[in-house]
Amino acid sequence: MTNPVYQTVIVGGGFTGLFTALYLSHEHYARSVILIERESRFSFKPLLYEYCTGEMDAEEVWSPYEELLKGSGVIFVQDAVDAIDLPKREVRVTSGTSYNYSNLVLALGSVTGYSGVEGAKEYALPLRTGEDALAIDKKLHQCLQQASKTQDPEQRRRLLTVAVIGGGPSGIEMACTLANLLPNWYSALGGNLQEIRVLLLNHGKELLKGDVNTHLRPVALEALQKRGVELILGAAATAVRPDSVEYTRDGKSETLSASTVIWTAGTAANPLIKDLPIPQEHRDKHGRLQVTPTLQLLDFPEVFAAGDCAFTKENPQPPLAQVAYQQAAAIAFNLRALALGHDLKPAHVHLRGTLMKLGIEESVASIFDRYEIKGEIGHLIRQGTYLEMLPTPIHDFNVTKEWLNDEIIHRYINSDDGTKTAVRAIEVVGGVVVTALVARKLLQMVSNDDKSHKS
Numbered sequence: 281m282t283n284p285v286y287q288t289v290i291v292g293g294g295f296t297g298l299f300t301a302l303y304l305s306h307e308h309y310a311r312s313v314i315l316i317e318r319e320s321r322f323s324f325k326p327l328l329y330e331y332c333t334g335e336m337d338a339e340e341v342w343s344p345y346e347e348l349l350k351g352s353g354v355i356f357v358q359d360a361v362d363a364i365d366l367p368k369r370e371v372r373v374t375s376g377t378s379y380n381y382s383n384l385v386l387a388l389g390s391v392t393g394y395s396g397v398e399g400a401k402e403y404a405l406p407l408r409t410g411e412d413a414l415a416i417d418k419k420l421h422q423c424l425q426q427a428s429k430t431q432d433p434e435q436r437r438r439l440l441t442v443a444v445i446g447g448g449p450s451g452i453e454m455a456c457t458l459a460n461l462l463p464n465w466y467s468a469l470g471g472n473l474q475e476i477r478v479l480l481l482n483h484g485k486e487l488l489k490g491d492v493n494t495h496l497r498p499v500a501l502e503a504l505q506k507r508g509v510e511l512i513l514g515a516a517a518t519a520v521r522p523d524s525v526e527y528t529r530d531g532k533s534e535t536l537s538a539s540t541v542i543w544t545a546g547t548a549a550n551p552l553i554k555d556l557p558i559p560q561e562h563r564d565k566h567g568r569l570q571v572t573p574t575l576q577l578l579d580f581p582e583v584f585a586a587g588d589c590a591f592t593k594e595n596p597q598p599p600l601a602q603v604a605y606q607q608a609a610a611i612a613f614n615l616r617a618l619a620l621g622h623d624l625k626p627a628h629v630h631l632r633g634t635l636m637k638l639g640i641e642e643s644v645a646s647i648f649d650r651y652e653i654k655g656e657i658g659h660l661i662r663q664g665t666y667l668e669m670l671p672t673p674i675h676d677f678n679v680t681k682e683w684l685n686d687e688i689i690h691r692y693i694n695s696d697d698g699t700k701t702a703v704r705a706i707e708v709v710g711g712v713v714v715t716a717l718v719a720r721k722l723l724q725m726v727s728n729d730d731k732s733h734k735s
């Protein structure tokens with residue numbers, strides 16, 4: 281069906297959707313662009329732990345779309361998409377409105393998968409949005425407060441036990457961060473920090489199995505052990521109750537009393553993606569949609585899809601923000617090419633390496649899988665890499681500037697052996713990240729200098 285409406289609709293405003301919209305705006309795309317997203321704020325998922333711990337603010341990792349898209353010309357519709365009719369080229373939202381499109385971008389990501397575990401959806405806390413981070417923060421504070429007041433040792437033990445389900449990168453990052461954080465919070469309430477328990481339950485006997493970060497397993501194990509995180513491996517969660525989690529291990533059923541259960545154990549296809557009339561042979565085993573190297577659906581070439589809801593057979597990529605972010609640029613390029621009657625180009629995704637948070641101000645960065653950098657320098661590289669990706673130049677600039685002042689300049693360059701540390705970091709990572717950040721700091725200083733001369 282040909283459609284007279286020359287408008288591009290993007291569904292989902294995560295890494296793929298938001299960045300496609302921003303790239304289109306930067307490239308002065310001539311057609312109107314509508315971004316439909318159910319949330320009012322963009323959650324920068326890799327830095328949500330920092331938001332939980334108070335290391336970063338909401339304005340940095342959970343910004344309102346209205347602010348991020350200000351001046352971009354993109355029409356933002358905050359609503360949930362109910363149905364997508366590919367043959368009719370129509371998207372319907374909960375409020376009842378329908379949007380026709382000439383091009384559609386499917387950027388709906390994935391959803392938390394609970395694998396049918398009883399009570400998991402009701403009682404375990406997921407971490408996908410800024411709101412989830414706030415809910416975790418609130419729950420943990422409530423538990424610690426109650427624990428500091430109760431005289432009942434059993435109740436106190438339960439309140440002070442946190443079970444993280446899932447030994448992938450998110451579970452490890454969460455467990456390490458909480459193991460650092462909770463003792464600080466609890467001792468501020470006058471509690472005995474030795475009573476805090478953080479446990480990591482994993483279905484398999486090995487952490488990070490089948491993940492792009494598998495090679496970081498020894499570093500992750502060391503970080504978990506150093507922080508006293510208790511590992512329960514080979515344990516399949518069977519039920520989550522308001523104050524406990526049940527699991528089977530070696531054929532035996534066991535129950536762990538824990539007032540806080542955090543669920544990082546799985547993802548599932550977005551129901552809207554599942555419902556599309558795309559045959560099984562054009563999907564993978566997770567239900568993701570197969571796209572061409574130019575990121576178009578095989579059966580509907582006017583529709584682009586990328587990020588966690590799509591895959592290419594030619595160059596399959598892991599479900600990562602850095603992948604979605606680069607694919608967004610490719611989709612924007614191809615949409616513009618289509619509008620101008622130019623040739624489309626295949627998306628080229630280059631993984632920059634893998635990065636994992638291993639507690640407060642500690643991370644491991646595996647740069648191009650050649651250099652493994654741990655500790656605080658790893659933390660700087662991880663934050664630097666993600667700050668480079670924060671949306672909109674103004675926002676990015678402000679946050680990077682603040683972080684550079686705090687971290688690079690005050691802690692490293694001004695410290696006694698700071699110059700040595702910074703130089704070592706530059707050597708180790710081939711200069712890429714740290715040099716870029718220091719260069720930006722210099723630019724900022726020059727620009728401030730310029731302004732003070734003018735005023």
Ligand SMILES: Cc1cc2nc3c(=O)[nH]c(=O)nc-3n(C[C@H](O)[C@H](O)[C@H](O)COP(=O)(O)OP(=O)(O)OC[C@H]3O[C@@H](n4cnc5c(N)ncnc54)[C@H](O)[C@@H]3O)c2cc1C
Pocket residue numbers: 291292293294295296297316317318319325326327328359360361362387388389390407408450550552586587588589599600601602603604635
């Ligand atoms: C806790 C956590 C930590 C992570 N850490 C890292 C990391 O360190 N490094 C890394 O590279 N990747 C990381 N990831 C993975 C990364 O965030 C994803 O790969 C990336 O977000 C995928 O982008 P996307 O655009 O496909 O989906 P998303 O970013 O998930 O965006 C999908 C959007 O669609 C919206 N949506 C869904 N359904 C509807 C609907 N019906 N109507 C309207 N809107 C809808 C959602 O609200 C969401 O905004 C992490 C993920 C999580 C959950």
